[in-house]
Amino acid sequence: MTAAMNVQAVKSIYRFEMSRWFRTVGQSVLSPVISTSLYFIVFGAAIGSLMQDIGGVAYGSFLVPGLVMLMLLTQSVSNASFGIYFPKFTGTIYEILSAPVSFVEIVLGYVGAAATKSVLLGFIIMATATLFVPVEIQHPLWMLTFLVLTALTFSLLGFIIGIWADGFEKLSLVPTLIITPLTFLGGSFYSIEMLPEPWQTLTLFNPVVYLISGFRWSFYGISDVGVGVSLGMTLFFLGLCLAVVARIFATGYRLKS
Amino acid sequence: MPTILSVANLSKTYAPRPPRQAAFEALKNVNLDIQRGEIFALLGPNGAGKTTLISIVCGIVTASSGKVTVDGFDNVTQYREARSRIGLVPQELHTDAFESVWKTISFSRGLWGLPPNPAHIEKVMRDLSLWDKKDNRVMTLSGGMKRRLMIAKALAHEPNILFLDEPTAGVDVELRKDMWNLVRGLRASGVTIILTTHYIQEAEEMADRVGIITKGELILVEQKAALMEKLGSKQLALHLASKLDAIPASLSAYKLSLAAGGTDLVYEYDTKGERTGITALLQDVAAAGIRFKDVETKESSLEEIFVGLLREPRP
Ligand SMILES: Nc1ncnc2c1ncn2[C@@H]1O[C@H](COP(=O)(O)OP(=O)(O)OP(=O)(O)O)[C@@H](O)[C@H]1O
Ligand SMILES: [Mg+2]
Numbered sequence: 001m002t003a004a005m006n007v008q009a010v011k012s013i014y015r016f017e018m019s020r021w022f023r024t025v026g027q028s029v030l031s032p033v034i035s036t037s038l039y040f041i042v043f044g045a046a047i048g049s050l051m052q053d054i055g056g057v058a059y060g061s062f063l064v065p066g067l068v069m070l071m072l073l074t075q076s077v078s079n080a081s082f083g084i085y086f087p088k089f090t091g092t093i094y095e096i097l098s099a100p101v102s103f104v105e106i107v108l109g110y111v112g113a114a115a116t117k118s119v120l121l122g123f124i125i126m127a128t129a130t131l132f133v134p135v136e137i138q139h140p141l142w143m144l145t146f147l148v149l150t151a152l153t154f155s156l157l158g159f160i161i162g163i164w165a166d167g168f169e170k171l172s173l174v175p176t177l178i179i180t181p182l183t184f185l186g187g188s189f190y191s192i193e194m195l196p197e198p199w200q201t202l203t204l205f206n207p208v209v210y211l212i213s214g215f216r217w218s219f220y221g222i223s224d225v226g227v228g229v230s231l232g233m234t235l236f237f238l239g240l241c242l243a244v245v246a247r248i249f250a251t252g253y254r255l256k257s
Numbered sequence: 258m259p260t261i262l263s264v265a266n267l268s269k270t271y272a273p274r275p276p277r278q279a280a281f282e283a284l285k286n287v288n289l290d291i292q293r294g295e296i297f298a299l300l301g302p303n304g305a306g307k308t309t310l311i312s313i314v315c316g317i318v319t320a321s322s323g324k325v326t327v328d329g330f331d332n333v334t335q336y337r338e339a340r341s342r343i344g345l346v347p348q349e350l351h352t353d354a355f356e357s358v359w360k361t362i363s364f365s366r367g368l369w370g371l372p373p374n375p376a377h378i379e380k381v382m383r384d385l386s387l388w389d390k391k392d393n394r395v396m397t398l399s400g401g402m403k404r405r406l407m408i409a410k411a412l413a414h415e416p417n418i419l420f421l422d423e424p425t426a427g428v429d430v431e432l433r434k435d436m437w438n439l440v441r442g443l444r445a446s447g448v449t450i451i452l453t454t455h456y457i458q459e460a461e462e463m464a465d466r467v468g469i470i471t472k473g474e475l476i477l478v479e480q481k482a483a484l485m486e487k488l489g490s491k492q493l494a495l496h497l498a499s500k501l502d503a504i505p506a507s508l509s510a511y512k513l514s515l516a517a518g519g520t521d522l523v524y525e526y527d528t529k530g531e532r533t534g535i536t537a538l539l540q541d542v543a544a545a546g547i548r549f550k551d552v553e554t555k556e557s558s559l560e561e562i563f564v565g566l567l568r569e570p571r572p
Contacts, residue, residue: 012367091351098315099368100340256319257271
């Protein structure tokens with residue numbers, strides 16, 4: 001038990017979290033699939049037919065990466081925040097805290113499981129999208145990279161929210177107050193070039209812009225900002241979230257009295 | 258016997274949570290050594306600091322100052338080694354309502370980094386009479402079963418030291434006996450056990466040593482037998498042949514009282530004392546013309562010792 005890494009513990013947490021998800025997989029998958037379908041029907045089919053192509057891509061197809069990102073962000077945050085908040089709420093966190101596990105292992109287990117669920121969900125939504133509009137993926141490897149990095153980053157953010165929250169209201173506060181507006185204003189449904197100044201410049205302070213832009217580029221080769229910038233910013237946010245999580249465990253913030 | 262757990266100058270002040278909660282000093286410079294293989298009972302009233310002490314040793318609460326060493330490993334800097342030796346059965350029943358009993362117990366083993374071992378899990382479950390519930394969801398268990406589930410979770414990772422924080426709270430008499438047997442069996446297999454309890458009877462029955470904690474201070478640690486001998490007072494009851502209205506003046510030098518409506522004359526004496534004064538008393542009783550049918554002696558229980566100790570004003 002003096003191994004550098006308690007791999008068994010990571011596996012246990014991961015499996016436990018995944019089995020919690022699979023137990024309710026119907027609900028977990030159904031609601032995002034239904035809401036994306038609604039978006040496609042309303043924005044893709046009904047309104048989209050009135051829209052011009054953007055960068056040579058039909059509006060319905062243009063929507064796909066943005067919608068996948070929208071679901072990816074909200075689901076990552078809600079899955080991960082709930083995953084760690086729940087043991088705090090029921091008190092079963094005592095076992096995690098008294099086990100011979102490091103914070104890295106706890107994060108790997110919980111955030112890894114949350115990110116896995118989001119990535120799976122991302123694929124399901126992309127598959128759903130193909131039922132409504134033509135979808136092309138020019139750079140599948142980059143698509144996967146952005147998908148996984150974003151799922152990880154926002155699962156970490158969710159994890160932080162779950163630790164910070166001391167009530168169920170706070171769990172949904174950050175997603176509705178911050179994540180959803182940033183995603184809607186981050187170019188899920190439009191290219192930021194369509195915005196007038198000063199909004200176009202202001203939008204560049206929205207981190208989600210970079211995620212969506214990079215992700216959309218991997219589909220259609222069109223982007224609002226350079227792909228390198230997108231990747232750099234994504235990695236930067238990942239690092240930021242990691243640093244906050246490390247700080248939480250170093251100080252025991254809200255986990256230990 | 259070698260020390261397996263050492264607690265040195267441990268203090269804990271819970272941080273204030275303004276505006277409602279002031280800072281609270283829950284442990285005051287506690288020192289305690291636990292011997293390998295013993296059963297140690299921590300006794301104390303509500304809010305004494307028992308759970309706080311256990312939580313610090315197990316890594317759930319951070320100490321304000323002091324040091325905890327588990328089998329030679331510091332529980333902060335070498336927490337992996339320290340924690341891997343410890344099993345904890347907390348006072349509160351925290352469980353995953355929707356998981357199956359089997360999965361919940363197996364999860365604990367994995368968390369401690371041990372490879373799966375279905376045979377061991379099965380044995381633990383059988384020992385705790387949980388086997389027929391293995392596929393049940395935890396929420397379908399009764400309170401006593403949940404308590405046993407918590408014990409099973411702690412035993413799933415084969416600890417050397419087991420903390421039982423009020424293991425028999427809310428457990429019926431039958432089950433309590435089973436649990437005591439289980440604890441004895443664990444000790445026989447080499448596990449060191451530290452339990453807290455409100456039931457003095459439990460400590461008296463189970464423990465090798467007893468520690469008494471009150472208001473965050475460990476005021477006494479003693480072998481149970483020695484404690485009872487050292488602090489115990491005995492009573493000698495004389496069942497009188499005829500009822501007595503008052504204690505005769507000739508016997509006023511003795512610590513006497515009348516009981517059972519005047520048919521019992523009770524003499525309290527200290528077993529610590531060189532002389533108990535029994536011989537002299539009996540002579541003086543006979544001289545006073547009091548006749549008795551029978552005599553009886555009674556030893557004070559740990560409970561009486563305990564209450565006496567807590568009542569005593571501390572410097
Ligand atoms: N998280 C906390 N924040 C502030 N105060 C706390 C906290 N946990 C415990 N306390 C206080 O510390 C004191 C000791 O509590 P503790 O739970 O250790 O007592 P105990 O001896 O286990 O009591 P019981 O027999 O009732 O279980 C109590 O006064 C309690 O209110
Ligand atoms: Mg307690």
